Amino acid sequence: MLLHDKFGRAITDLRISITDRCNYKCVYCRTGNEGALYGDLPFEDYLRMARVLVGMGITKVRLTGGEPLLRNGVVNFVGELAKLRPELDIALTTNGHLLADLAPRLKAAGLTRVTVSMDAVDPDRFARITRVPNGYDNVLGGIRAARRAGLWPLKVNCVLMRGFNEDQIIPFGMFAREEGVTVRFIEFMPLEEDRVWSPSTVVTLDEILARMAEYRPLVEIPHGRSETARRYRFEDGIGEIGIIAPVSHPFCRRCSRIRITSDGKIRTCLFSVWDHDLHAQMRRGASDQQLEDFIREVVAKKEERHHIGEPDFVPASRTMVHIGG
Numbered sequence: 275m276l277l278h279d280k281f282g283r284a285i286t287d288l289r290i291s292i293t294d295r296c297n298y299k300c301v302y303c304r305t306g307n308e309g310a311l312y313g314d315l316p317f318e319d320y321l322r323m324a325r326v327l328v329g330m331g332i333t334k335v336r337l338t339g340g341e342p343l344l345r346n347g348v349v350n351f352v353g354e355l356a357k358l359r360p361e362l363d364i365a366l367t368t369n370g371h372l373l374a375d376l377a378p379r380l381k382a383a384g385l386t387r388v389t390v391s392m393d394a395v396d397p398d399r400f401a402r403i404t405r406v407p408n409g410y411d412n413v414l415g416g417i418r419a420a421r422r423a424g425l426w427p428l429k430v431n432c433v434l435m436r437g438f439n440e441d442q443i444i445p446f447g448m449f450a451r452e453e454g455v456t457v458r459f460i461e462f463m464p465l466e467e468d469r470v471w472s473p474s475t476v477v478t479l480d481e482i483l484a485r486m487a488e489y490r491p492l493v494e495i496p497h498g499r500s501e502t503a504r505r506y507r508f509e510d511g512i513g514e515i516g517i518i519a520p521v522s523h524p525f526c527r528r529c530s531r532i533r534i535t536s537d538g539k540i541r542t543c544l545f546s547v548w549d550h551d552l553h554a555q556m557r558r559g560a561s562d563q564q565l566e567d568f569i570r571e572v573v574a575k576k577e578e579r580h581h582i583g584e585p586d587f588v589p590a591s592r593t594m595v596h597i598g599g
């Protein structure tokens with residue numbers, strides 16, 4: 275029987291964070307210092323969780339973190355995931371810093387798609403946001419290496435945070451056209467370690483569209499049911515952008531995701547106020563059937579929606595770097 279929550283949503287997408295370590299300290303995500311770590315698990319533990327979940331109807335697995343490419347053995351892990359089911363969609367979200375060298379091996383191991391996070395198309399601004407000097411060339415090199423390796427089409431995710439990079443909207447429109455990537459702008463969510471979010475820090479979908487229209491006209495493209503991004507192409511047919519607007523236009527009703535944190539907890543929503551310890555079940559010697567029962571019970575409790583910006587909003591019990599975005 276496939277996985278459904280009590281609101282009738284089918285759960286088909288799994289995100290696994292394979293480490294909560296990161297080599298970047300992006301202003302909208304982490305603190306400027308080292309921060310706390312929950313740690314990570316041996317790959318065979320994630321593989322068992324993925325195997326059980328794929329048996330329950332998961333069709334897409336996305337590896338994330340922290341920075342997933344910091345983890346030695348990630349290529350081999352992708353290869354093991356690819357053996358779980360022939361048409362399993364295996365995606366990766368990365369900051370791209372280490373992607374150039376790894377792209378061909380990831381592709382050969384069975385990675386289907388890659389999304390690179392990049393929040394400015396200007397090296398100095400990029401360094402200010404990531405708080406890492408000289409990362410920009412690595413990331414650009416990673417994007418181009420992914421293209422050569424056949425990890426294509428590729429998406430570039432840009433979180434917009436007022437005061438840092440809202441002037442990058444049009445430059446990213448140009449970048450999408452020149453590099454042939456789909457640039458997806460993401461509204462800033464209250465999931466950062468520094469707790470600086472307020473409604474005024476969010477650059478909204480409407481604002482992004484208005485700004486981009488000053489550059490070139492856009493035409494909306496119909497999007498898939500469980501797709502989080504609204505999609506647009508430039509009127510002349512060259513270049514595509516997307517906007518992921520969880521704050522101004524929530525898409526919880528279409529949510530098909532669950533997450534496993536690097537320390538083996540299930541999270542049913544980015545904004546959950548509790549985790550469900552799947553790894554503890556494994557440590558206690560649970561059989562695959564018992565893990566399945568546990569997962570069904572947890573998924574049944576999936577939250578209906580988030581409450582960002584509402585008076586009853588309670589911050590998530592973990593920040594993005596410890597959840598896996």
Ligand code: SAM
Pocket residue numbers: 296302303338339340341342367368369370389390391431432433460461462463464465466594595598599
């Ligand atoms: N290190 C990888 C990367 O940079 O893509 C994967 C982990 S990162 C936490 C996953 C995604 O979450 C990135 O696209 C990042 O920009 C996004 N993200 C992090 N904090 C966010 C926030 N507060 N609001 C919206 N998106 C955020």
